[in-house]
Every structure is written in C-alpha cells, then in structure tokens.
Amino acid sequence: MSSENIAAVLSPEGWALLNSLGPYDESGSLRLTEQLRKAGHAPEVIAAALTQSRLRAKAAAKFGPLAERMVFTEAGLEQATRLQVAARHARRFVDAGLLRIADLGCGLGADSMALATLDREVTAVELDETTAAAATLNLLPFPNARVVNADAGAVDVSEYDGVWLDPARRRTTSSGTSRLFDPEAFSPPLSFVQELAGTGTPVGVKLGPGTPHESIPADCEAQWVSVDGVVTEVALWFNALRREGVRRAALVLGPPGAAEMVSSADFGDGPTAAIGEPEGYLYEPDGAVIRAELVADLAAQLDGHLLDPRIAYICAPSYTATPFARAYRILEVRPFNLKALKAWVRAQGVGVLDIKKRGIPLTPEEVRGKLLAGPGKGRRRATLVLTRVGDERLAIVVEPVPAD
Structure with missing residues (x-):
C-alpha cells in the first residue's frame, strides 16, 4: 500500500468510511465500490478503506478484536507478531526489571503494544514512512509509547534499559513481497544485533523459524514458538533477557495453554534417541520441538524411540499424553507400494484419506490422487503415515488419538 492510500484512509472521511463498513466480503467488493461512488466518496478513499477492511479481516487471526481499530500494510501484517506471542516477549522485559524499551523495527507496533500494556516506556522505531504512520495510529491508545520514523541502526540505545528487534525480513517490490533468508540481508542485519548484545545490553530479536542453527550466536538463548501447530518464529x-541454563527451547501455544521444553545443551550436543520398530503409538512432534533439536528429549519423555535417526517420528509401546506431539494409534504396518495400497483402499472402502509423510519424495496430494483414482470410492476415512526406515519405505495405517 502506498503512503497516499494510508493518508486517504486516515483523513476524517476515510477513517469514518472505514469504520462504517461491515465485515469484509470479497465477493461483494465490486458492488460495494459502486455504491460508495454513487454516495459521493472519492475513488482513492474508497480504495484505501476497502484495502484496510480486507487487511483487518485477515489480521483478526493475529490481533483478535483489536484488528477492528488498527491500520495495516500488506508487508507489515505478514511479519507482525501475534499478540499472544508479543505478550510473552513483553513479559521477558518485565521479569528482567527493564522499564525503558527501544523497539527497533517496530513494524505495525504489535510488540510495542504488548510492552506498553505492561507499563513499559516504549520508543518504537520504524524506517518505512508508511509503516511508521500505521504504527503511530495503532499506538495512539498508549501514552507511554511513541513512534520515531528513523533507521534502527542510527538510534542511540544508551538511554534505554533494553532493546527488542524485529528486523525486516521481506523485500517489497512492485509485484508484491518476497521473503529474505540471509540474516545479513535483514534490516537491521543479525550482525548489528550481535554487536549490540556485545555491549551487555539486554536484547531480544525475532527471526524466522527456519533460521539455520549455524547462524545463531553462541551467547544467546534460542526459543522456537509454535501457535496452534504452526511454527511462527x-x-x-x-x-x-536470557534464562540461566537454557540454550534452546520449544514453546508450544494452543487451546490447552502453553507448554515448553528446554535444554541447556548446545546444538548437536543433546541426547541420542534409541532406534526401533513401529509399535503401539506413533508421535508426530510439533515443529518447534523439531527446530529446537528436542526430538530425542521428547522421545525420552515418552519412553519411546525413533524409527529412523534422520526422521522425526517417535514410536512408543504405550500412550502418553503430551502437548509437544500429535499422537496416533498404529493399526497396521504395510510396505509402501502404490498398487498394493490402492487395492487396500478399495477393499477397506476408504473415500477420505489423510496422509502424513516424512522421508518419501512424493507429496501427500500426489499419493492421495493415485490411491483414490477411479470409480467406486467408499465412505470410510483413513490415515496413512508414509515414512522411511533405513532403506525400507513404509505405509503405517493409524488412527488419531483424540486430544486431551
């Protein structure tokens, strides 16, 4: 979105129009545009209001009801921290007794909002003028937060007790946004974060969940976070801000609440899991557990073993409830043979097929298309876990264990 569009929606007419619109409906947007034009609204104001209405609807997943009074940009929303995660970021600063916080690269202001809610004094710094304008509006309800349109790298942080950074990890072009993967291509780069931390300043930084382990500095705690099964950061x-004795962690947030696994060991130095055959129950670890290299630790908690040392499936003879993995009861173990599996699907009357896979080159969609091809689909639902054990490929028939 251009700065002109932001300006249009922040005008008295644009703001009133935006807040008068009902829930966003893509199918009715053209009809609504015509109605608003006939009512005398300027085209640029209509475009800005409808764009914000669409982004507000999309933002509800991250911001809940607060999204109804916020302003967004496409790129800013893509990178914005979910409020429930931002609240946990802010709690770190509170627990460390830090009052004056610089939020460098504040984006739309999600983390600044969380910090301000917990009575921190926040200076939110954003280089992009349009995004800074959006953050200014989003932070208006908080008198203890201010927005500065500046380069994060040029801010004197000596007057602050702690620093939070969410470096820009997307490049915006005329055709949209694209993700950056090199930590040194971020704005500011990871090296800037390390230099800042090297001064003793309490620093927290949010990076993409796929950040390579070799890029993670040795003097920090790395905490992967998943929300409803999706690894977000x-x-x-x-x-x-680093917890004593914690090098890596997996924080899992979901309807039951929060659960965390931690380890003091460095990457590559954790326990080694036992290897065994498929039996009893199969566990699919949460992505945060996998990213944090805590699969072997989880296997030990479950009194289980891996099927293959390079694949993150755990088996155990008995069921143990855990928030860190999805559990399945094993019904049958078959060789991975498409012709034989297709015959099995027809014989069992399967018409709906859920497929999980690791270590198999075919996608679940490809396998499902082959197994359900042809007439005579049944009504039963089945779940297959496709995986590799050494050089052998297996299809494990399972049924999901209901979540506790």
Missing part, C-alpha cells in the same frame, strides 16, 4: 535472547 525463533526468538533470540541475550544478556539479562
């Missing part, structure tokens, strides 16, 4: 915590 890895946060690196330095100095006073």
Whole structure:
C-alpha cells in the first residue's frame, strides 16, 4: 500500500468510511465500490478503506478484536507478531526489571503494544514512512509509547534499559513481497544485533523459524514458538533477557495453554534417541520441538524411540499424553507400494484419506490422487503415515488419538 492510500484512509472521511463498513466480503467488493461512488466518496478513499477492511479481516487471526481499530500494510501484517506471542516477549522485559524499551523495527507496533500494556516506556522505531504512520495510529491508545520514523541502526540505545528487534525480513517490490533468508540481508542485519548484545545490553530479536542453527550466536538463548501447530518464529535472547541454563527451547501455544521444553545443551550436543520398530503409538512432534533439536528429549519423555535417526517420528509401546506431539494409534504396518495400497483402499472402502509423510519424495496430494483414482470410492476415512526406515519405505495405517 502506498503512503497516499494510508493518508486517504486516515483523513476524517476515510477513517469514518472505514469504520462504517461491515465485515469484509470479497465477493461483494465490486458492488460495494459502486455504491460508495454513487454516495459521493472519492475513488482513492474508497480504495484505501476497502484495502484496510480486507487487511483487518485477515489480521483478526493475529490481533483478535483489536484488528477492528488498527491500520495495516500488506508487508507489515505478514511479519507482525501475534499478540499472544508479543505478550510473552513483553513479559521477558518485565521479569528482567527493564522499564525503558527501544523497539527497533517496530513494524505495525504489535510488540510495542504488548510492552506498553505492561507499563513499559516504549520508543518504537520504524524506517518505512508508511509503516511508521500505521504504527503511530495503532499506538495512539498508549501514552507511554511513541513512534520515531528513523533507521534502527542510527538510534542511540544508551538511554534505554533494553532493546527488542524485529528486523525486516521481506523485500517489497512492485509485484508484491518476497521473503529474505540471509540474516545479513535483514534490516537491521543479525550482525548489528550481535554487536549490540556485545555491549551487555539486554536484547531480544525475532527471526524466522527456519533460521539455520549455524547462524545463531553462541551467547544467546534460542526459543522456537509454535501457535496452534504452526511454527511462527525463533526468538533470540541475550544478556539479562536470557534464562540461566537454557540454550534452546520449544514453546508450544494452543487451546490447552502453553507448554515448553528446554535444554541447556548446545546444538548437536543433546541426547541420542534409541532406534526401533513401529509399535503401539506413533508421535508426530510439533515443529518447534523439531527446530529446537528436542526430538530425542521428547522421545525420552515418552519412553519411546525413533524409527529412523534422520526422521522425526517417535514410536512408543504405550500412550502418553503430551502437548509437544500429535499422537496416533498404529493399526497396521504395510510396505509402501502404490498398487498394493490402492487395492487396500478399495477393499477397506476408504473415500477420505489423510496422509502424513516424512522421508518419501512424493507429496501427500500426489499419493492421495493415485490411491483414490477411479470409480467406486467408499465412505470410510483413513490415515496413512508414509515414512522411511533405513532403506525400507513404509505405509503405517493409524488412527488419531483424540486430544486431551
């Protein structure tokens, strides 16, 4: 979105129009546009209001009801922290007794909102003028937060007790946004974060969950976070914000609440899991557990073993409830042979097929298309776990264990 569009929606007419619109409906947007034009609204105001209405609807997953009074940009929303995660970021600063916080690269202001809610004094810094304008509006309800349109790398942080960074990890072009993967291509780069932490400043930084382990500095805590089964970030915590004895962690947030696994061992130095045959129950670890290299630790908690040392499936003879993995009861173990599996699907009357896979080159969609091809589909539902054990490929028939 251009700065002109932001300006249009922040005008008295644009703001009133935006807040008068009902729930966004893509199918009715053209009809609504015509109605608004006939009512005398300027085209640029209509375009800005409808764009914000669409982004507000999309943002509800991250911001809940607060999205109804916020302003967004496409790129900013893509990278914005979910409020429930931002609240946990903010709690770190509170627990460390840090009052004056600089939020460098604040984006739309999600983390600044969380910090301000917990009575921190926040200076939110954003280089992009349009995004800074959006953050200014989003932070208006908080008198203890201010927005500065500036380069994060040029801010004197000596007057602050702690620093939070969410480096820009997307490049915006005329055709949209694209993700950046090199930590040194971020704005500011990871090296800037390390230099800042090297001064002893308490620093937290949010990075993409796929950040390579070799890129993670040795003097920080790395915490991967998943929300409802989706890994959203890895946060690196330095100095006073780092927990003693924690090098890597997996925080899992979902309807039952929060659960966390931690390890003091460095990457590559954790326990080694036992290897065994498919039996009893199969567990699919949460992505945060996998990213944090805690699969072997989880296997030990479950009194289980891996099927293959390179594949993150755990089996155990008995069921143990855990928030860190999805559990399945094993019904049958078959060789992975498409012709034989197709015959099995027809014989069992299967018409709906859920497929999980690791270590098999075919996609679940490809396998499902081959197994359900042809007439005579049944009504039963089945779940297959496709995996490799050494050089052998297996199709494990399972049924999901209901979540506790």
